[in-house]
Amino acid sequence: MSLDTVAKAKANPDTPQPFAELGLKPDEYASIKEILGRRPTSSELAMYSVMWSEHCSYKSSKVHLKQFGEKAVKTDALLVGIGENAGVVDVGQGYAVTFKVESHNHPSFIEPYQGAATGVGGIVRDILTMGARPIAVMDPLRFGPADAPDTRRVLPGIVAGVGGYGNCLGLPNIGGEVVFDETYLGNPLVNALCVGVMKHSDIKLAKAAGAGNLVVLYGAKTGGDGIGGVSVLASETFESKGPAKRPAVQVGDPFVEKVLIECSLEIFAEDLVVGIQDLGGAGLSCATSELASGGSGGMKVQLDKVPLRDPSLSPEEILMSESQERMCAIVEPSKIDRFLEICKKWDVTSTVIGEVTDGTHLEITFNGELIVDVPPRTVAHDGPVYNRPLAQPDYINQVAKEVINPPLPTTAAEIKSTMLKVAGTPNLADKSWITDQYDRYVQGNTIQSQPDDSGMVRIDEKTHLGVAVATDANANWSYLNPYEGAKLALAEAARNIATAGAKPLAVTNCLNFGSPEDPGVMWQFAETVRGLADGCLEMGLPVTGGNVSFYNQTGTVAILPTPVIGVLGVIDDVRTRTPMSFKDAGLELFLLGATDENLSGSEWAYIHGMRGGIAPTADLQREMRLIELLVAGNKSALFTAAHDLSQGGLAISLIEMVLRHNVGATIAIDKPGISLLSETPGRVVVAVTSAKVDELENLAGKHSIPLSKIGATGGDSLVINDATISLDELRTAHTETFKKLFG
Amino acid sequence: MKIGVVTFPGTLDDRDAARAVRYAGGEAVALWHDDAELKGVDAVILPGGFSYGDYLRCGAISRFSPVMEPLIAAAMGGMPLLGICNGFQVLAEAHLIPGALTRNQHLHFLCTDQKIRIENNNTAWTNSYTKDQEIVIPLKNGEGSYQCDDETLKMLEGEGRIIARYVGENPNGSRNLIAGISNERGNIVGLMPHPEHAIDALTGPGVDGLGFFTSVLKAMVK
């Protein structure tokens, strides 16, 4: 079969086409024919099939995600909302910040290093595309059991990939998560978050406006990367002359991306582009159709002009290729020379591949023959929408009946052994084995990074303005109650920012779930979105963007529902941030927030193989009062330190605080088992000087947050009631776990 | 005092190095790898990063950049030249200082707050420190293990050209715990850890790194 053209499609309407192999349903194929009034050409079929895939079209999630828009609070702080590559938030002083989290789960299971590396590369390009300079990355990760052989294959590779790519780009890694659970064994989660900063006037959008403007492809050459999976079939079906199997794995070139970033920022600074789009999933199919539909719809592209790394690629493959490190810009003819000159300076390949027209169709030719002629919106935005059946799974009511009663320590010996166990359990142990492989210093603006509650970067050296970001997901709670789980993760992320004194401003999310074709999973998903949307509305925080990753399951077993929530906040003067720990003896330690019996879904229950029970209910009004208290206390320099309580409860928070600067503490608490191990949300440990205790009491009273004194700092041990654990012992337990597991 | 900071494609810590120069009271001048031009600077810093992606060998490709020609000539003539991390690797590849930097023994990238001891405070870049002063500055690299033959090592030791040594456990397998060395004259220094990330306690482990930059300003006054 030679080149399939629009003319041939009209002449031979009945040529059979491999739509099913490309993942399209018969009715989806039928609606393509209806849109076009003829059968699609093979290139059009390629475009529709990738753009209408779950990954690109959000066809199963769309009906739910629209709540983020519908329920959203109206806020002037949101400069660009959901729908663009990433949302943009006003952080004051003329600065805007953009941030987004995305998944690269499946590729990272197949090839951990490259999968994770290209995950970082992809999210960074999303941020760059908005016109922003990327300034930091984070990496929420999930793995199978820490001691499983496959985790030993997957984890070091993923960590090396995140570091290998991010370090080479010069982006400080300012935080992330590492959680182990057996449901992730065949489905590790690699979520990557990037933050970027720009001036308001620098915001760029993906739109191809202005007839006569040029379409420029720049960056790496196009190869056969990522035309894998379903598309391997496609390339066989399309009879390319190339290698029988196109690589399903994409290999990243972080050096090319670093140069692409600097080159693009120079181009933006001279205001040389009208619109811009990165090439991510679905490659050119996505970039051209999205740019065109961002404008009037008219665009002409000469596909044979695309610079190829592999000359054997067919037009269909060029359209579908997911080769990394490419961007597509719309440039006015008067500015093209300067554009190409800057590309040359950076040694970046750039090619004019087409132009914007005043028509309404995206027309793509190959060697002069018309192979695509479509209304671009139908490719980019009008994909199928499914209202998938959903049903509360049976396990929900079953696990709710389970009694969660792990053994609780009472004697001094039990308290000590519990603390050492908590310090060393993989989910709570020191993560430096991982984070030491990431550059946290580059750019010289990192104020907080691991092991702080949130990452914080300075964005203006003169005014000291900064932003803080935290990501959180509590999959155990989401499993028990996805609605509450989402709200609780939101609250936790917001709290993690507020402990440092930053004011939460905006939310991003990456929703990792099993198969949407499973009504139970779909219910988990719907409940999660409803919870997050309700939570954001209540807290007055807009969702600025996010990502959905479905089909994370091994056979019929889905991963725990894992909504990773990222919250971004602003702090006017980073020099005044509240640190997570103390350097001095003689400070008083208080707990903000009351402790109930919340062992369901706790790490202590997980350690004892207990998964059921009833998740806590999120009290967002209380969370907001706590956040206000923390921000107000920071403003008045009340706190010497503040640290959030979450997974692992008070036990691990105390451990982290005393080990940070090697200053111990003496703690006196009632019911030590529950006090140490319960994971009641909405709690923070703060350290204040004795002179500030009154002020703290007043502030807590004013915000109606329970306050209890739990101890004081000092010494070279952590003393809890009559149990004494030396810091050395505690440190060994906390730090040896990862070294033992991963070498 | 003008101090040039070279940017190669893939350089990352150029802005940090320029900031450090400013903090020390100097004027930072940006130099571009492709211009064989030193713009009248009094000293030059080759900053850290992954120039040319660290492909082939770290520093191997950058070492042939046009800016290197006038730079090598100037440095041979006594102009102070500091190579930090990737810059150290460029100096070694250009054979301005002996030895080579190889893969960390543990094969991982390592970012950590590292204690080092300043063993020679008679160079253009270390005269602000006292001899044997111990300081903490970030170390961050994947190929920071200093290697050379026995003869070179003996020479470096004998001539006091090991300007800084790691204190405590060897972080990367460097011979004799070498963190930094100088040329014979003491104007060219290669240093693996990053003083430019330790000039402000807000953003680094402390301010111990500032001395490298104040040193060169003093050296030039002399």
Added chain:
Amino acid sequence: MATIVVDVMLKPEILDPQGKAVASALPRLGFTFATDVRQGKRFEITVDGEPTAAQLAEVEVAAEKLLSNPVIENFTVRVEK
């Protein structure tokens, strides 16, 4: 004592950033002979005595399992000299 050599190269269709960097550095230094450069790994494995067929078979397995990543790389095994 003999040396078994395992050469590991990225599959031809996989992007090779290192080879690419070398290929573009060569002409800058005035070397114009190369139309393409690929960079891979070479393992020199020392074994006692002459390598047996069984040993070589074992090396093949090790090359597949440990020395290469079959998702993106090919390898060859041979005895040197």
Added chain:
Amino acid sequence: MATIVVDVMLKPEILDPQGKAVASALPRLGFTFATDVRQGKRFEITVDGEPTAAQLAEVEVAAEKLLSNPVIENFTVRVEK
């Protein structure tokens, strides 16, 4: 079209942490054939037509100047097949 291969290995006296890591991983996987492993680089350089003597001499120069670092590495150049 021919392929010129340049093999670059660390000099025997230079520490080779990658080779060492492989050597110690092999027995853990049950492979006992190796008494030592060294890891180096292999460059496959594609040239148009049959390589000439002049070209090979040029490759030698490039190998010495760019592809290897003589302080720590040795190299060999040969035409494959």
